[in-house]
Amino acid sequence: MDRNQSRRQVAAMKQSLFDQGLLDEQFIQLEELQDDANPNFVEEIVTLHYRDSSRLISSIEQALKERNPLDFNKLDTLMHQFKGSSSSIGAKKVKAECNLFREYCRVGNAEGCMRSFQQLKKEYAALRKKLEAYFQLARQAGPQETACRSK
Amino acid sequence: MAIVGDFFRHNLTEFLHDSPSAAPELHVLAVDDSHVDRKVIERLLKISSCKVTVVESGTRALQYLGLDGETSSLGFNSVNVNLIMTDYSMPGMTGYELLKKIKESSVFREIPVVIMSSENVLTRIDSCLEEGAEEFLLKPVKLSDVRRLKDFIMKGKAKEDEKRSLKRMRSIDCSPPPSATCSTISLPCDPSPSLLSPLSSKKARL
Numbered sequence: 001m002d003r004n005q006s007r008r009q010v011a012a013m014k015q016s017l018f019d020q021g022l023l024d025e026q027f028i029q030l031e032e033l034q035d036d037a038n039p040n041f042v043e044e045i046v047t048l049h050y051r052d053s054s055r056l057i058s059s060i061e062q063a064l065k066e067r068n069p070l071d072f073n074k075l076d077t078l079m080h081q082f083k084g085s086s087s088s089i090g091a092k093k094v095k096a097e098c099n100l101f102r103e104y105c106r107v108g109n110a111e112g113c114m115r116s117f118q119q120l121k122k123e124y125a126a127l128r129k130k131l132e133a134y135f136q137l138a139r140q141a142g143p144q145e146t147a148c149r150s151k
Numbered sequence: 152m153a154i155v156g157d158f159f160r161h162n163l164t165e166f167l168h169d170s171p172s173a174a175p176e177l178h179v180l181a182v183d184d185s186h187v188d189r190k191v192i193e194r195l196l197k198i199s200s201c202k203v204t205v206v207e208s209g210t211r212a213l214q215y216l217g218l219d220g221e222t223s224s225l226g227f228n229s230v231n232v233n234l235i236m237t238d239y240s241m242p243g244m245t246g247y248e249l250l251k252k253i254k255e256s257s258v259f260r261e262i263p264v265v266i267m268s269s270e271n272v273l274t275r276i277d278s279c280l281e282e283g284a285e286e287f288l289l290k291p292v293k294l295s296d297v298r299r300l301k302d303f304i305m306k307g308k309a310k311e312d313e314k315r316s317l318k319r320m321r322s323i324d325c326s327p328p329p330s331a332t333c334s335t336i337s338l339p340c341d342p343s344p345s346l347l348s349p350l351s352s353k354k355a356r357l
Contacts, residue, residue, distance in 0.1 A: 033191075038194070048186050083269070
């Protein structure tokens, strides 16, 4: 596959992620921080996000098991962190699920929390898969594709 | 006579350029418990040509500044921080509590503190500004936010430096020394060739 074709594929994939409402402006902001010296900055940040997210998801899962009653404050605090991390990478849909979860926490709706958390995990897994494919393609296409900043 | 002139000229240069960092680089202390956000803010600041120190908590920030009571404070801004940017919601010490501690310090209260938060809560914003925060930034923080902030701080710093040199110049009052080589500024002296008298008269004032 020639260079231009690869780059077009990468651009198309990125556009699709935006069209599906999975990513927002923050992702672009991060890409603009990349340059020749830091060509993989976004991927590095996203990898850090995965690490934080995995930990938080485990903690939330654990907290949801401790029912009778649920500790909504604790859940809200954990979700606040998860939301922050998601927001920082531009994970639009996941962020929306976080907000929904927190609403359920606020009104003390345990069922709502559980349901919304299941949905959130699905969204998170889906985005993660797509981003991994995106970064792999981007790396193959060469650093010029994602590095937008001229020095 | 020429030696006296040289001596005063040398001190004059030191007077006017008393700040060791003649380089215009801003040193920013960033505080955030999120690893992702720490990495991002560090990158934003580095791209904006700032020197960055990042810590993960308010406690660490106070330690760094020497305000934690563990190390005896040196009584001045030895780490030369020009701006502090802190997240609001952090476990342990919140950004608001950190802000208060900084404003309580005689050494650091003049340093601008910026609060960052993902939540647009008016009461929160108000209390931070009331407590002396320079600005309240909504997360995620953008490059344009950092650039704007930097410009603002640099202007303020330039004004401060100018004020300080003017103050120094005004506080030195006397007749010009007999040697005409350096009399753009008056220096504390009586025309006696002995170099001890300006120094001792200074000491007496202290």
